Each structure stands twice: as C-alpha cells, then as structure tokens.
Amino acid sequence: MSTEPNIDPLARLGGIEAPAADAAARTRAIAAATAAFEKESSPGAQGKRWGERLKSIFPTFQGNWIMDTRIPIATAAVALLLLPLGYQLYSTTSMTPPVVQQPAVAPAPAPEPAEMGEEADTAAEVPVAAPEPVMAERAKTVVVPQSGAASPTMDMEAMPAPAPMAPSLMATGMAAPADAMMAMPEASGDAFAAFDEQPVKSVAEEPVSTFSIDVDTASYSYVRRMLEDGQVPSPDAVRIEEMINYFPYDYAAPEDAETPFASTVALYPTPWNPTTRLLHIGIKGYEPPVAVDRPSNLVFLIDTSGSMDEPDKLPLLKRAFRLLVEQLSDNDTISIVTYAGSAGVALEPTSAGDKAKILAALDNLWAGGSTAGVEGIELAYQLAEKAKVEGGVNRVILATDGDFNVGISDPQELEDFIAQKRGSGVFLSVLGFGAGNLGDDTMQSLAQSGNGNASYISSFREAQKVLVEEMGGTLETIAKDVKIQVEFNPAMVSEYRLVGYETRTLNREDFNNDKVDAGEIGAGHTVTAIYEVTPAGSDGALIDSLRYGSDEPAAGGNSDEYAFLRMRYKLPDSDVSQLIETPVTAEVAYDDITSAPADMRFAAAVAAFGQKLKGSVYAGDMDWQTIRALAQGARGKDEAGYRAEFVQLVDLAASLRPDR
C-alpha cells in the first residue's frame, strides 16, 4: 500500500511542514505573552509582595512598642491584608482583561525546582485556569439563550479565539458593547473554499446560464449550529442553495420512473427588490410508491478504529443503523464489514427480517476492535456482489469519522476502484460521524465516484432525517448527472442573477457533454434554484444596455416566454443523457408574492436570509423582521418542524446582528 515500500512509512511523518505562521497571530501571541509577563513581574500591582512587607513590619515593631499599640498594629495588618485581597477581588471581575489573572493568594512561586515535569505542568496550568470564568461570564451576556445546558467551559469555547480579543479590550479598558462585538463574523477556525457571489448578468450578452444541481445540505446545518452557538458564520460558510435545499418542498411529483423528475416553475415579485422578480425552479425526484418494495442489498462498512470510541461516533452510528434496520423488510439483505487496523466480516449477508441477529451483530461492534481479514472495502464489495439483487438497490454504506484506511490508501486509486464497482451496479454512500480528522472533500469525492451522497450524522435528529425521512433519496439514485440550463428571452428579461450555486456553475458547452459529471438526485429529493430576473424595460436594471446591441428577440423564441428551461439527466444505469424542456411563460407568473404558493415564499425567505447573512450586495438591506414574517407566513404544514426552526434561526440572527 505504501508508495515507497522500502522506506519506513513512519519516516514520511517528517514530510508535512507547517505553513508559515500567520504574522498577525504571532504578534498577538507575543503581545499577550508580554502583557502576561508584565503582570507577572510588576511588584505590588497584584499585591503579591504584601507578605514581605508584613514580615518587615512585625520584627521592627515587636518589643519597641508597648502592649496597647498592638491593636492599631493588628488593624493595620488586617487593612494591609484586606486591601490587596479587595483589589484582587475587584480585578477579577469583568472589568479586567481576561488574559492572565493571578490566583487570589499567590506568593511568588517558589523557584525551588522539584521534578521538572510536574512543575512545568502545574506552573503552566495556573494562568490558563484563571481567565475561564471571566470569559464565560462575558460570553454569557452576549450569547442568546439557547440550549440552556451550556456549561461555563462550553460557553467559553463557543467564543472563538478569546485571547486575540484581549489587547483591544485592554486598550479601551471596557468590554465593547455586545452587538458590536458579535456583529463581525468571527473567525471560526474553519477554512472555507472562498467563492464570489454570482454577479448580475446581462441577457443580451450572456443569455444562457448553466449549472449542476446540488442536493447537499451541509451548509444549513453548519449555519444553524454557528447561530445557535451565538456566532455569525463567515460569508463563505453560507451556501444559499444548500440552505434552500435543506427544506422539503411540496412540488408536483412525476408520474412514473421513466421521467425521473418533474419541474415546477414560478415567477413572482422579489421580496427584497421591488423592480425585479424571482424565477423559481423546483425539481422533485420520483418517489416509488410504498407498495413497490424493491429489494435492497446493503453492506455497511463500519470504521471501528479507536477514534470511533466517542459518544457522537460509534454509539450514535449504532443507534442510527438501528433506525435504518427498522425501515427494511424481509426481502432486504444486510451485511456488516468492520475495519480498523484490519478488516473483518461482522455479519454475513442476512435477511433484514432477522432483525434480532442484525441488532445483535450491531451491538457487538466496539471501537478499537479489529478482525483479521482482507482489506475492508474489497471485502464490502465482495459481500455486495455475493448478495447482489437484480433490479434492486445494491449499495455499500461507509460509516467513518474520517479514517479512510479501508485498504486502498491512494485516494485516486480508491475513487477509481469505487467508480469501477459503480459500473457493476454497486453504489456507495458515505456517512460521516464526529469531527476532527474528517475530510469533507474526500467523503464528497468518494460518494460522487460511487453515485451516492455524503451525509454528516451529527446528532440523532440528523440520523432520523437522513436515514428515515430521506431514506429513499439516500439509498436510491433515480437520476444522475443532472444539469440545468436556462435561456432567457431578451425581449422579456434584461438581466438575471442565479442565487447561490456559485460552486456548481458549468460552462454552456458542458450541458450537452455527457462526459461532464454533475449532481445526482435521489428518490423523492427536491431541488430548488432561484434566479433574480429584471424584466425588460424595468428601471431597476443595473447594467446599461448595449449601444450597438440588437433589440430583436432570439430567433424562434416565443415572445411571451420569459425563459426556456432545459434539464439533462441520465437514468442511473445509462450513460446517455435525456433532455426535458419547459418554457417559462406568463402563466406561471404571480403579480403579488402573497399569492405565490407557500413553498415559493418560504424558499424566497431562505434566500433572503442567506443573502443577508452573507452581506450580499444585492439583497443586504431587507430587514430581519420582514424575512421572518415572510417565512412565518409560508410555513405550510411543516410536519417535521424544519420551517418553524428556521423562523427561530432568523430571530437568532437578528439578535446577533441587529438591523441598523
């Protein structure tokens, strides 16, 4: 497996060199350390020399003075004792910068060296322990009440990079007002692929817009957690299409599996801009009726390495799979393969009717265990082949916290292997657990190679959503390489802007090229794309019309069509794409947003929310209250409560970054 079989693989550890330290972080650290050092060594400031002074007073006065004077001396002594203590108490309140606090009673640390190791330990603990309550206190005042169970430690850690704030606080001497402090998107410690917002495009210059669909929803979960933690997520973390697609929409479903999805189009006024309209494209994947029970052959490939031994990893995984097992019926087959240092079969292919046996095998999994055997992923695919069902779902489900030590170490080789197996009809899905070393990119690319999707199971609720409510979509791909192309009619539309999908744009020529990969749609998935369009002749146009441009509508275009929607897709077992075409006519236009269906209004509210959170230049000035009202009025049935949760999220965002 190693690329250099003759060299000790551990020697490769020397290979990664740290990127250069950030100069700003370096300066901050040194400044903070200097401040701490000054505190440490300045005499009297923290009252730490008072012990010495007392000692020097007592011997001098003893014997020289008569008995009666002892009372004033005692008083003086008490005063001397209390003053520094009082100062200490005063200075440990929130008035003080939190960087370094001396413990309340701290004579200079005896420099008598004991065992070197221990001392470094204890001495090092002291200054870090102290700032904790201070930070926690301040964090509490600004964090909007949420779960309620947050411990002081958690609160402190929810505040990103506490220490770098210290110098500025020290400079002003007071804590900054809460909103000013929270308004800036905090550095979360995460790096995001930076992307620019889709610009407004002129229909005369670029009448065709092409992109790949995206059914991922991770960005919404991320934004939700950040807001619940009292932080404004960084703009690059907000991917609007993922936020919109998190919610299920009640679009018209296709009749049969031959046309795997149907589109719903609507045109309605933009809530954040009176001069433009939103072109709403909704796609709903075919959902096989419950009566048709396609046999499934599922192989769970489970990471049981030691790192999985955390509450939000293997134990959560077990509970999640229990949910899934409950969903399956007698003609489904389940196998379990584990891998850690080595791979083994934990459960031979077993009918899902035999739930007791499956659950027993699941219970027997424990992190850190490993069984001798062949490499994990090959073993999983062997079992999948062994129990393969024709015309059914054959899928390997890889559950991991990021340890892709499945037997093939080269990622490209692994992708190729998965892609090759995909050809034989066995697909792959990836479930991510826990945190720390998980490679989001690796997960995504593996799942894409395997025509599956990658989901993060961060909580039991998320497991419920992915494995029960959206099980069809998770397990069954109904169309692959789905691309969307919209051609605007310059006679009706002068400008357009695609909301979101920044990372999914395709070239115009890619649309008809079946070699170009695009997104997959699972059974019952809904996908939504929104364009903000400026009607021709509107005074809201941002781009001046071309002096030498032609006003002629495109040849062959129907003059009352706003746009023409083309969608290309491949059936799961086909390599040739098919085309669905739909004109967008005045029939689907609503004059008033309140008359548009609730789904459309809700999606518009989510788009507005995302754009405001990002600080979009196009929709930044819609106020939170309007967004909230729009979402509130468009909740519809909302059986799972996702939309109600969204409304609360708007409130949170509003309190974290109030309208000015």
Add this chain to the structure above:
Amino acid sequence: MPLTADAADTETDVADLVTLARAGDRQAFVSLVSTHYDFVYRTAYRWCGNRSDAEDVAQEVSIKLAAAIAAFDGRSKFSSWLYRITLNAVRDMQRARARRGRHVTALAEVSPQSAPPEQEDAAATRQLWAAVRALPDKQRDAVLLVYAEDLTHAAAAEIMGCREATVSWHIFEARKTLRGFL
C-alpha cells in the same frame, strides 16, 4: 525542521535570555518568546494538523511561559522543556475539544482543513498523520517526537518524562496499532 536547528547554535544565548527573563527582564522575555514562537507553532501544527488550532496553542503557550518561566530550572534543555509545555497545551486543547464534541462537529461539517496539497503523495501522508493523531496520547507523542521531530529515543524520553525503553515500547505498540496502515 527538528528543534535542534533552532536551538543548537544559540543555546548559550537562550540560556542568558532565560536567566534575564526569570529575573524579570521584559526585553529578554519578549525576545525569548519571539524566537521560540515559530518553533512552538510548528510543533503544534504537526500535532493538531491545522493552522488555527496551532495558532491557538502557540498563543496559549506564549502566555503560559510568562508564569512558567520562573519555574524553569535549567536542568533540561529549554527546548525540551518548551516541547513539554507545548504538548501539554495541545492535550488540554484536545480534551477540551472532546468535551464540546457537538460544536466541533459543526465546525468539521462544512470544510475540514486540508494539509498542504503541493507535496507529492501528501494525501497518503495526511492519512498517516490522521491515523497517528488518533493513537493513544503516549503512543502518539512518542511516534511524533521520534519520527516527525526527528529526535532520538533518549531525547523523546526526556521530553515525555519517562525512560528511553518506555519510548521504544510506545513506538512498538503504535506500530502494532498502525499495522494495517503501514
């Protein structure tokens, strides 16, 4: 780059700075921290595998130094001592992190940070790193000190505060754990 490159030629300078800093010389302390910040940061980066954590640790260690410098007795090399403080800081951070698992999940969800892509077979190396970081603390420390920091077993033993044989044993255990991976 192993620590010795930093420390060897300037060892006497460092000793002087330490003495001055212990006596309360601000200038000496600042230059001590400045010259060692990069070393701490690099070490922390190897241990944590991402930049922001490494920066947090480096800052924390810098601040800790202000108080801890008085306790440095000069019996071990300053760099070994600093190693130990850095290791402790990394471990503290990771423990704290385990307590707030939920938050970290959120952070990991959208974009884990990746190791520098420019290196050849960086991906394989990255996976190896991930596996090593998942080892039990002692084993991980031993492996990283010996292989990533290029120290001898004896030097690693000094930093870890155990005997040389114990370091060798931890590495042997780690190899066993990593067997499927190597």
